Amino acid sequence: MAQRPWLVPAAFILLGLIWGSSFLWIKIGVEEMDPATLVAYRISLGALAMLVYVRLTGEKLPRTLRELAPMAVLGMIATALPFFLITWGEQYIDSGTAAVLN
Amino acid sequence: MTLLRTLGLVTGFGGAALLASREFALRGNPLALLGVAAVTVAAISYAGGASVSKAMVHGTPRNVVAAGNLTFGAIYIWIFALLSGANPALPSQADSIIALLWLGLLGSFLAFVLLYFLIAHLDATVATMVTYLFPVVGVTLGVVFLDEVLDARLVFGTALVVVGIVVVSLRYDQVVRVVTGWRGRG
Numbered sequence: 001m002a003q004r005p006w007l008v009p010a011a012f013i014l015l016g017l018i019w020g021s022s023f024l025w026i027k028i029g030v031e032e033m034d035p036a037t038l039v040a041y042r043i044s045l046g047a048l049a050m051l052v053y054v055r056l057t058g059e060k061l062p063r064t065l066r067e068l069a070p071m072a073v074l075g076m077i078a079t080a081l082p083f084f085l086i087t088w089g090e091q092y093i094d095s096g097t098a099a100v101l102n
Numbered sequence: 103m104t105l106l107r108t109l110g111l112v113t114g115f116g117g118a119a120l121l122a123s124r125e126f127a128l129r130g131n132p133l134a135l136l137g138v139a140a141v142t143v144a145a146i147s148y149a150g151g152a153s154v155s156k157a158m159v160h161g162t163p164r165n166v167v168a169a170g171n172l173t174f175g176a177i178y179i180w181i182f183a184l185l186s187g188a189n190p191a192l193p194s195q196a197d198s199i200i201a202l203l204w205l206g207l208l209g210s211f212l213a214f215v216l217l218y219f220l221i222a223h224l225d226a227t228v229a230t231m232v233t234y235l236f237p238v239v240g241v242t243l244g245v246v247f248l249d250e251v252l253d254a255r256l257v258f259g260t261a262l263v264v265v266g267i268v269v270v271s272l273r274y275d276q277v278v279r280v281v282t283g284w285r286g287r288g
Contacts, residue, residue, distance in 0.1 A: 008223050015216040016232045020239025022209040024247060029201035032193050036183035041192070041202055043179055046210025047172035053215070054169045062162060062170060070158035071167060075174025078151025082144035084179060089144070092137035093125045094250045099240020100260045101118060101141040102148075102233070 020099060026087050027095040035087040043079060107270050114266025118142055120259035128251065152230075164218045172210060237264060 029038045054061065062068050090098050118138065125134035159167055183190065193199050220229040237260050244250035 008220065011216050011219050012224075012229075012232055013235075015213055015220065016235030017239055018208045018213050018216070019232065020236045021243055022205055023236075023240045024243040025201040025204045025209070027244075027248060028197050029193070029205065032195050032198040033191075033202075034183070034188035036179060036186060036188040037190055038202065038205075040176065040179045040183045040188075040190075042205040042210055043172055043176040045202070045206025046214075047169065047176045049207055049211035050165065050169040050172050050214065053211070054165050057165065059163050059166050062166060067162050068170065070154060071170030072174050073154050073158065074151050074167070074171040075176075076178055077147050077154065079171055079175030080178040080182070082147040082151075083175070084182070085140040085144035085147070089137035089140035092129070092131060092133040093141070094128075094244055094256075095248060096237075096241035096244035096250050096252075096256065097121050097125055097138065097259075098141045099244070100121065100237040100256075100263055101138065102145050102236055102240075 023086075023090065023095040023099040023102070026098070027090050030087055030091055035091065036084060039080070039083045039087050043083060106274075110266045110269025112266070114263050114270065117259045117262025117264075117266060120255055120262060124253070124255035124259060127255075164221070165214070168214045168218075234264065234267075 026038070029042075033041075051061075062071070086098055086102065122135050122138040125138055126132065128134070155167070193202060217229060217232075220232070241250075241252065241256065241260065245252045
């Protein structure tokens with residue numbers, strides 16, 4: 001990291017752009033797709049990519065209930081529920097407003 | 103400090119109410135108010151998720167947690183989608199397809215990788231400050247690409263929400279330490 005100190009601020013800005021722009025893309029996607037469908041495909045794609053990435057980086061997938069339980073909870077309150085609410089909501093409000101409220 | 107945080111909360115909600123009134127005024131559709139409520143509840147849900155993550159996740163690598171989180175999330179939302187009768191068809195319009203790919207591969211995958219990279223190299227609190235970029239990026243893109251209106255209510259409402267969040271989430275003990283440190287050196 002000492003040789004490439006610009007990586008951290010670059011990653012910060014890139015993350016801000018990716019996540020900040022998601023409100024725009026949600027607004028576009030929800031014009032054609034049902035909100036639940038858009039969210040379902042999007043999360044599935046992300047899950048698939050993440051699973052592949054985890055395998056490629058050699059990490060082990062969890063097997064115990066202790067490890068799986070928080071993921072089951074997070075899957076609802078950190079992913080499915082908020083993603084759906086935001087996508088549903090963006091049918092009726094500006095994407096900019098959604099970005100601010102988040 | 104609790105008084106200050108309460109004021110911050112009130113300010114934030116005031117901003118949200120201003121934004122809600124703006125949405126309703128722009129569209130005349132009461133669903134706009136529900137839309138604002140939905141997005142606000144989503145933000146609260148995210149915050150709950152962050153707390154759960156802190157409390158319940160011990161030792162599992164973050165990428166693995168994200169993979170599990172997303173997999174369970176996908177299962178839940180597919181069940182909901184099919185039970186609620188949502189049309190499961192894939193999009194046919196180019197911009198919808200791009201939206202899906204962007205949201206899935208960048209928003210729901212690369213973003214996590216970047217976030218964990220940042221958390222590894224920065225304080226986690228600083229990493230989550232990336233959320234302060236959302237209003238700027240989100241509003242700008244909406245105005246530029248979707249012809250969304252940039253008016254006083256949006257600017258004020260945004261300012262109130264951001265100020266409210268900053269006041270609520272500021273680590274006052276750190277601020278005091280920093281300020282005292284400056285004074286000591288001066």
